[in-house]
Amino acid sequence: MNLSRGVFSKIKRRLPLILVTSLSLTLFGCDSDSSSGTGYIQLYNLSSTAPDIYLTVDQYDDDDYDDTTYSGISFTGITSRLEYESDTYDIELAWQDEYNSSDLENIYEEQLVVSEDIVKFVVLTGDVRTPEVIDYEFSIRDEDEIEDDSDDEVFNVRLLNMAEDVGSVQLYYSESDESFNEAVLVNQAAYAEMSQNQKLAQDDLIFYITLADSDDVLFESQDISFSYAAEYIMVVRENTGSGTSPFILDILSTSSSTEYSDTNAEAEYRVYNGIVENVLLPDYLGVFDFYLDGIDATAEVSSLAFGEFSESIVSTSGDFSMSLVAPVADTTIVKNHLLSLTENTDTTVFFYLLEEAVDEDGDNDVDENGDGIVDEYEISVNSLVVNNSQSESIYSHQVNIINLIDEDEISDDFSNIKVYFVLSDETISTAGQSVGAVFATPASVQLLNNTYEVYVIGQLESSDVILSSTELVLGESSQDQFLILQKDDSSATGYKMVFANQAG
Incomplete structure (x- = not known):
């Protein structure tokens, strides 16, 4: 029944070391005895403290067992729509806690019913240590509807409010040469609510966000072009950037996510x-x-x-x-x-x-x-x-290397410079994490929480020369780092490295 499409069906919160049980807040849509046919699963990572999240789908068929793990998706990323036969599947969400390992650290496990011509849209939100997982379902368009949308030059919009601390929000739009005075209400949604689908005329549009029953504009997008009969989920979420607007707007297509900040931020x-x-x-x-x-x-x-x-x-x-x-x-x-x-x-x-x-x-x-x-x-x-990185990830952190040692000074002595991040069971020659340090060219590496011996190595003909070394300890409270290489006449080698938080 149409009322079910776009209303959230389940919210689950993971408790440490305990499999999650689902609490059904509302139950609409198909039951578990679905007819044959295909449906879809799509994952959206909205946990700002999470590293890349991996979705695994397990399928049991008589004596056969098959599991598929998809590539990790970063914060605000989505998978494509993954096609599955109508059936009940076990899904797992996890992160990679070791380099180059197929072993994953599970944060969520639950059964998911895939029904014919239905998208199961799974959202991971909250702190990754105690995450909240919400799944939604809505119908895909059939060929006739897609053709009609193309003929009518419209596109499809659902509003999803994931800004937890502000209550209900309203989404408006205007044409690109208009202002909020001419704006039209798209829909209103409470926290974790997805609205029903609406069709809007293809055009260059500006979107506005207000609180419910308010005309104060708290977010205004740039002009956004909608030129195809596509479908989108407009996600209102909390701003994690530097501006004072409380919101960011993520526009999700069937396979990608685009972030829009307040144009006045x-x-x-x-x-x-x-x-x-x-x-x-x-x-x-x-x-x-x-x-x-x-x-x-x-x-x-x-x-x-x-x-x-x-x-x-x-x-x-x-x-x-x-x-x-x-x-x-x-x-x-x-x-x-x-x-x-x-x-x-x-x-x-x-x-x-x-x-x-x-x-x-x-x-x-x-x-x-x-x-x-x-x-x-x-x-x-x-x-x-x-x-600067504005990531809030707690299990991994970016190190951005800034080499400010004079280019001619380096090239006269060394053919190249490389930075190695060495774990306790590694040596420089076996280190899995390293990155070249080119003069005045930023280069970054993503490191899991651990203790590293950091070496800056210059190659001098056939010799490797240690220019600087230090220890780096990364934990859940660490911030993303700059590693700055610069001259230091007081050091034995004439060079030094300095770590500094990327956030000021």
């Missing part, structure tokens, strides 16, 4: 001073003042010393120019570098120095007189803008 940024002192930059004495959109009476960041981060700064989104001033001499050392801030993002700007040999005649000879000394050097101060 703020952004955050901070600045890192990685500029080493150099005789060719005599006015710079290891500190700078940072200005946005021109040098005026007040710097956004004052007297930032080498090797330090500024505090995070909240800004409107948009494009800005950056300038640096050496405060003692009042000399501009950087002017009009671009900073582009996207709404709801968190960004770090790394400033660093590049020293290059001068090749005036372009013959690739920088020692024209043959005395073994480079004839001339020139320097430039450069900026590297990096988006």
Whole structure:
């Protein structure tokens, strides 16, 4: 019966070490004695603290047993619609707690009934240590309906409210050249409620979110183009970004998820001073003042010393120019570098120095007189803008490697530099987790919680040289990290690595 489509049917919460039993809040749709035919399973990972989640579907048929585990999906990701014969299946949700292992750590197990022409839409939400799993069901469109939708130039929308702490929400839309004053209500939904399907005319649309019985717009999307007779689930969820809007809108198709932030959302940024002192930059004495959109009476960041981060700064989104001033001499050392801030993002700007040999005649000879000394050097101060991870995952963490050691200095001595993350039962040669460190080019690795010995290795002809080493301990309370490589004249090798939280 149509009333069942889009109303949640089950909520299950996992208790530690105990198989979940399901609590039926409402029961609509097909019973377990489904007729023959095919239906679909689709998983949506909405647990912000979870790593990639793996779906396993187990099928028992007389004496035969078959299980299929699908690729892991990250936070806000979805599987495609997985086709299964009408039957009852055991499903498991799990995460990978060891590298390169087929063994998975289960967080949820339950039976799921697949019925003919029905999508079982399974949502994992809440804290991954005590997750909540909600399954919904709705009918697929038949060929006649798909053809009619195409002829009528409409698309299909269901609203799903997964913003737990705000109660009911309302979703509105307007055409791209209109405002909220002209907006039309799509639907209203309480927490964990999925609305019935609606058909909207294909167009470029703006979506708005308010609380129930309120005209205060708490979210406004950018223009979104709908050009096909497709079907979508509009998911309202809590904002995990830097902006003050309480919401993010995920638009789910039958196989992908796209995230939209409030178009008016703020952004955050901070600045890192990685500029080493150099005789060719005599006015710079290891500190700078940072200005946005021109040098005026007040710097956004004052007297930032080498090797330090500024505090995070909240800004409107948009494009800005950056300038640096050496405060003692009042000399501009950087002017009009671009900073582009996207709404709801968190960004770090790394400033660093590049020293290059001068090749005036372009013959690739920088020692024209043959005395073994480079004839001339020139320097430039450069900026590297990096988006910080905003992940809340507790079982794995990103390490983003930022190599600020001068490119010519490295290439003169080493053919390449690599960072190894070595577990207690590994050596550098057997380490499973490593990543190359290219000058001024971010490179990231995702690490499971554990204790690592971290080595920065430079390759010198046939030799591997340890440039720096330290211990890294990652646990559930850890944040995603930057690993910054830079010069350090006080160290034996002349180099060091520094870890810092990506979130300011």
